[in-house]
Amino acid sequence: MREDTIVAIATPVGTGGIGVLRVSGDRSEDICRRLFKPRNTITHLETHRLYHGDIVDGETGRVLDEVLVTLMRGPRSYTGEDVLEISCHGNPLILQSVLDTVLRAGARSAEPGEFTKRAFLNNRIDLAQAEAVADLVTARSERGMQQALFALKGRLSKKIRDVQASFADVLAFLETSIDFTDEDITLPDEGHYLPVLRDAVRSGRNILATYDRGALYRKGLTAVIVGRPNVGKSSLLNRLAGEKRAIVTEIPGTTRDLIEVDVDVSGLSVRFIDTAGIRESDQEIEREGVRLARMRSAEADLVIAVIDGSEGFFEEDRRIMEDNRDKRVVVAINKSDLPQKVDPAKLTDLVSDEDVIVLSAKLNRGIDRLKERVVAECDGGDRNGNDVLLTNLRHREALREALESAERAARSMETGESPELPAFELQEALRHFALITGENAGDDVLDQIFSRFCIGK
Numbered sequence: 001m002r003e004d005t006i007v008a009i010a011t012p013v014g015t016g017g018i019g020v021l022r023v024s025g026d027r028s029e030d031i032c033r034r035l036f037k038p039r040n041t042i043t044h045l046e047t048h049r050l051y052h053g054d055i056v057d058g059e060t061g062r063v064l065d066e067v068l069v070t071l072m073r074g075p076r077s078y079t080g081e082d083v084l085e086i087s088c089h090g091n092p093l094i095l096q097s098v099l100d101t102v103l104r105a106g107a108r109s110a111e112p113g114e115f116t117k118r119a120f121l122n123n124r125i126d127l128a129q130a131e132a133v134a135d136l137v138t139a140r141s142e143r144g145m146q147q148a149l150f151a152l153k154g155r156l157s158k159k160i161r162d163v164q165a166s167f168a169d170v171l172a173f174l175e176t177s178i179d180f181t182d183e184d185i186t187l188p189d190e191g192h193y194l195p196v197l198r199d200a201v202r203s204g205r206n207i208l209a210t211y212d213r214g215a216l217y218r219k220g221l222t223a224v225i226v227g228r229p230n231v232g233k234s235s236l237l238n239r240l241a242g243e244k245r246a247i248v249t250e251i252p253g254t255t256r257d258l259i260e261v262d263v264d265v266s267g268l269s270v271r272f273i274d275t276a277g278i279r280e281s282d283q284e285i286e287r288e289g290v291r292l293a294r295m296r297s298a299e300a301d302l303v304i305a306v307i308d309g310s311e312g313f314f315e316e317d318r319r320i321m322e323d324n325r326d327k328r329v330v331v332a333i334n335k336s337d338l339p340q341k342v343d344p345a346k347l348t349d350l351v352s353d354e355d356v357i358v359l360s361a362k363l364n365r366g367i368d369r370l371k372e373r374v375v376a377e378c379d380g381g382d383r384n385g386n387d388v389l390l391t392n393l394r395h396r397e398a399l400r401e402a403l404e405s406a407e408r409a410a411r412s413m414e415t416g417e418s419p420e421l422p423a424f425e426l427q428e429a430l431r432h433f434a435l436i437t438g439e440n441a442g443d444d445v446l447d448q449i450f451s452r453f454c455i456g457k
């Protein structure tokens with residue numbers, strides 16, 4: 001056990017039904033005995049049991065709140081240490097006063113992620129699972145949440161461990177053949193191990209290939225709405241957001257700043273960004289808006305090019321689409337409630353016909369079809385979100401390095417080189433694997449990972 005006992009408010013800042021303080025470490029039980037006055041007399045403080053009573057100031061004995069407390073004795077607790085949880089009324093002043101008295105009773109303030117770090121250091125979870133806790137807390141979409149949960153449950157770690165285990169088997173074989181080369185004993189056939197290694201590398205490559213989708217689930221997608229002035233970009237944004245977020249007027253050049261809203265579309269987080277209408281302008285502010293619009297669309301995953309169907313398809317519309325040639329572009333032909341001058345079929349030299357959506361922001365028509373189109377092709381055919389995906393860049397890098405070493409090992413086994421060489425490469429591969437689960441992660445890596453957690457987690 002770590003020597004000091006830590007405490008933090010685990011619930012968000014602000015007023016709520018309840019607010020929870022969490023304490024972890026050797027002194028948890030002692031703190032509970034000193035500060036908690038149970039409603040009914042307790043002879044023995046049972047573990048994992050909810051008690052009702054008061055929290056008092058350790059020095060004056062003044063009642064601070066009526067609470068529920070649970071003591072969870074280690075190792076059967078989140079951190080693996082003795083953990084005390086105090087559920088107070090959710091007033092920040094109450095929580096602060098309880099926190100103060102717990103601090104005075106001998107605990108110290110926890111650093112961000114320190115509870116989870118202790119869970120990791122006490123071998124309750126591996127590093128990939130610890131990272132999943134942070135992802136679970138910060139996930140912005142249903143699919144991102146689902147992936148974090150899979151990772152927390154160890155489904156990702158298990159997939160990775162299967163590959164790791166095969167590498168370890170092959171390495172064991174190679175090391176035996178190094179040790180016994182001079183002796184007259186029969187070794188297992190190398191012909192058996194090479195396919196094992198190749199298979200494992202293939203499985204690893206399959207895991208690696210899921211990263212792009214995994215990252216998309218975790219971070220979400222940005223879709224920038226661009227087009228000439230007055231085509232209805234801001235009106236469209238307001239419809240996508242389901243509320244009035246951007247100013248709409250009949251004056252061209254209304255929008256100057258970027259306006260961003262996050263919307264959950266089929267379990268994916270999509271950030272829609274409204275921009276200034278693109279045109280040549282002699283106005284300083286508008287020119288800056290156009291510059292921002294261009295910059296943002298260059299960074300986006302996807303561009304929604306809005307066209308005014310009642311006016312026509314102009315050279316400027318074509319230029320805006322061509323500027324985004326290297327992106328996925330979905331065309332929204334807006335103002336379908338008015339007589340139309342644009343034939344959607346004429347746009348198919350620029351985008352595929354599924355990517356042309358005719359809609360009316362004014363009448364709220366066609367908006368859902370546009371949303372669906374934006375996330376189409378993002379789920380890789382996995383409608384229910386059951387695939388386990390690699391979502392973390394650190395894991396991807398470690399896995400990629402591990403597989404490269406393993407591939408070098410396979411090649412040198414194939415060409416029949418002495419076993420030292422592939423053995424060395426497989427040791428390297430295993431070293432990279434261990435970084436994912438954290439078996440050999442240094443303090444700097446751990447600090448970097450846990451510092452992005454919230455306090456109290």
Ligand SMILES: Nc1nc2c(ncn2[C@@H]2O[C@H](COP(=O)(O)OP(=O)(O)OP(=O)(O)O)[C@@H](O)[C@H]2O)c(=O)[nH]1
Nearest residue numbers: 229230231232233234235250253254255277361362
């Ligand atoms: N009839 C009709 N009018 C629309 C529709 N969508 C937007 N408008 C009108 O078109 C005008 C411009 O709308 P905005 O949403 O401000 O257009 P914008 O593209 O954001 O314009 P800028 O910010 O100036 O680039 C407003 O008068 C809207 O009411 C639509 O679907 N049908």
Ligand SMILES: [Mg+2]
Nearest residue numbers: 233234254255
């Ligand atoms: Mg606008």
